[in-house]
Amino acid sequence: EVQLVExxxxxxxxxxxxxxxxAASGFSFDDYAIGWFRQAPGKGREGVSCIRSSDSSTYYxxxxxxxxxxxxxxxxxxxxxxxxxxxxxxxAVYYCAAVKGSPWRWAGLxxxxxxxxxxxxxxxxxx
Numbered sequence: 001e002v003q004l005v006e007x008x009x010x011x012x013x014x015x016x017x018x019x020x021x022x023a024a025s026g027f028s029f030d031d032y033a034i035g036w037f038r039q040a041p042g043k044g045r046e047g048v049s050c051i052r053s054s055d056s057s058t059y060y061x062x063x064x065x066x067x068x069x070x071x072x073x074x075x076x077x078x079x080x081x082x083x084x085x086x087x088x089x090x091x092a093v094y095y096c097a098a099v100k101g102s103p104w105r106w107a108g109l110x111x112x113x114x115x116x117x118x119x120x121x122x123x124x125x126x127x
Contacts, residue, residue, distance in 0.1 A: 002026035002116050004034075004096040009121030012086050016125075020081040022096035022118060029077045030054040032115070033099055033106035035070065036081050038092035038123075045095070045111040050103045051079060059103035086125045093120040 008020040024034060035050020051058045053072040060068060069082040083090065096118035099106050106114075 004098060004116055004118035006094065006096045006118045006121040009094060009123045011124045011126060014086055014088055014125055014127050016086050018083045018086060018123060020083070020094055020121060020123070022079045022081075024077045024079070024096075024098065027098070027116065029074065031100055033059075033101055033103045034072070034079045035059065035097060035103070035106055037095045037097055037111055038090075039095070039120075040089070040092040043092075046092075047097075047107055047110060049081060050097075050106045052101075052103055053079075057103050059107045061107075083123075086123075088125045088127045091123060091125045093122050095120045 003025045005023045033050045033052045037045045037047050039045045048064045049060045049070040051070045051072050053074050067084050072079045097114040098116045099114050
């Protein structure tokens with residue numbers, strides 16, 4: 001059974017940091033680009049970052065470059081998203097999503113092209 005299980009969300013003050021985790025199982029971790037979409041209240045899903053562990057290639061949306069860092073632990077089949085300098089506009093449900101292929105494929109396909117999804121974790125940033 002394929003699973004993507006997110007954790008690490010919560011309530012944080014603006015300027016703080018948070019690390020989200022996505023534990024993957026049931027598919028070949030190395031062959032997939034795994035990353036994070038977010039959906040703010042009343043808005044569509046935005047792909048923010050992903051990584052392919054086999055070559056450590058990454059993708060970042062322009063809106064998060066410099067504040068978000070994605071990484072993976074192949075031994076644990078887990079992808080992490082470290083978020084620094086949190087802003088109220090980062091408030092969203094963060095979803096882990098995976099597609100077979102490269103980070104650029106992940107970014108190009110968008111939320112309609114993912115193979116697998118997690119259920120999401122809520123990040124709330126207070127001002």
